[in-house]
Amino acid sequence: MKRLRVLVIMREGLVPPDTLEGRSEKEIAEWKSEFDVVTTLREMGHDVRPLGVFDDLSPIRQTIQDWSPHIAFMLLEEFHGVASYDYAVVGYLELMRQPYTGCNPIGLMLSRDKATAKRILAHHRIPTPGFSVFPRGQTKMRARQLPFPLFIKSSMEDASLGISQASIVYDEAALAERVQFIHESVQSDAIAEQYIDGRELYVGVIGNRRLQTFPPWEMVFSKMPDHMPHVATAKVKWDREYQKKYGIKTNRAKDLPPAVEKQIMKLCKRSYRALNMSGYARMDLRLRKDGRVFLIEANANPNLEYGEDFAESAEWIGIEYEALLQKLLNLGLGYHPPWKG
Numbered sequence: 001m002k003r004l005r006v007l008v009i010m011r012e013g014l015v016p017p018d019t020l021e022g023r024s025e026k027e028i029a030e031w032k033s034e035f036d037v038v039t040t041l042r043e044m045g046h047d048v049r050p051l052g053v054f055d056d057l058s059p060i061r062q063t064i065q066d067w068s069p070h071i072a073f074m075l076l077e078e079f080h081g082v083a084s085y086d087y088a089v090v091g092y093l094e095l096m097r098q099p100y101t102g103c104n105p106i107g108l109m110l111s112r113d114k115a116t117a118k119r120i121l122a123h124h125r126i127p128t129p130g131f132s133v134f135p136r137g138q139t140k141m142r143a144r145q146l147p148f149p150l151f152i153k154s155s156m157e158d159a160s161l162g163i164s165q166a167s168i169v170y171d172e173a174a175l176a177e178r179v180q181f182i183h184e185s186v187q188s189d190a191i192a193e194q195y196i197d198g199r200e201l202y203v204g205v206i207g208n209r210r211l212q213t214f215p216p217w218e219m220v221f222s223k224m225p226d227h228m229p230h231v232a233t234a235k236v237k238w239d240r241e242y243q244k245k246y247g248i249k250t251n252r253a254k255d256l257p258p259a260v261e262k263q264i265m266k267l268c269k270r271s272y273r274a275l276n277m278s279g280y281a282r283m284d285l286r287l288r289k290d291g292r293v294f295l296i297e298a299n300a301n302p303n304l305e306y307g308e309d310f311a312e313s314a315e316w317i318g319i320e321y322e323a324l325l326q327k328l329l330n331l332g333l334g335y336h337p338p339w340k341g
């Protein structure tokens with residue numbers, strides 16, 4: 001294997017220390033994925049330089065000019081605090097003719113904006129919940145007749161920001177209130193979707209032209225009562241105590257009929273292509289009792305933390321963590337942006 005100069009780009013403040021020793025669990029959680037990627041790339045023999053970025057591109061430019069990295073490992077998820085600007089940073093890397101890991105700028109931009117992504121998916125007849133968009137500043141509530149219950153979320157944010165049990169609404173009054181909540185507290189447009197009651201599945205996809213899917217992972221809510229909707233709220237994703245209380249974990253989805261599993265894989269690949277994605281992604285889906293599958297969201301550059309869904313599901317089919325990271329490097333080096341002609 002060739003020793004590569006790898007510039008790992010991440011948010012300022014998340015540049016990890018060399019060891020976990022003496023750090024609290026809470027501290028580690030902040031930069032665990034950065035730590036895993038940096039230390040593993042080093043263990044693999046690569047020459048690795050972590051770089052923290054907040055609101056200045058010049059260190060990126062400087063390092064590319066001075067050090068000529070073979071590849072930039074893109075772990076940055078925002079620029080000056082704006083999550084949707086990751087596409088612009090990757091665009092800048094392309095302007096500098098710098099190969100990088102993960103998704104290209106167009107795929108990042110399209111998948112980040114949930115409303116735009118859903119319009120494209122609908123055009124391709126990919127099953128995704130029916131929806132209406134409520135732009136900030138607009139007060140008119142029912143843009144389109146969708147039956148209740150509805151699920152209200154931000155059209156731009158991720159990490160379940162602004163998502164709680166109250167995101168599911170059963171009448172006009174609650175809809176109006178929740179849309180207003182998204183406008184004000186998350187400061188973004190809101191999207192109302194048909195609520196899909198069912199199992200919560202995640203599927204990893206990697207590739208540029210030829211795609212590979214990892215087996216479906218499922219979030220299980222083993223101790224959550226039936227009257228509480230089983231959805232991945234912010235508390236479900238981030239609150240350890242809450243996870244323990246309701247028996248929330250993710251694991252290989254069990255007892256999926258092979259035909260359904262095959263259909264899910266196909267749907268994920270079609271969605272990835274429709275949204276012009278490259279590198280790697282994680283698809284969020286929900287499977288209803290009647291066997292219908294819906295794509296909820298396509299996540300470009302998903303969390304690479306060791307032991308998290310994406311890496312775990314790769315390992316399930318024999319792709320160990322080091323091999324996974326090497327695949328991402330190879331895909332980045334093999335990607336053909338316009339500047340390569």
Ligand SMILES: Nc1ncnc2c1ncn2[C@@H]1O[C@H](COP(=O)(O)OP(=O)(O)O)[C@@H](O)[C@H]1O
Binds near residue numbers: 153157200231284
């Ligand atoms: N239409 C929907 N019906 C049912 N649950 C949903 C719907 N949309 C989102 N959810 C739940 O909310 C979670 C977060 O929504 P998602 O669109 O994936 O946003 P994020 O970018 O914050 O992950 C999903 O994993 C799912 O559990």
Ligand SMILES: [Mg+2]
Binds near residue numbers: 159297
């Ligand atoms: Mg999601």
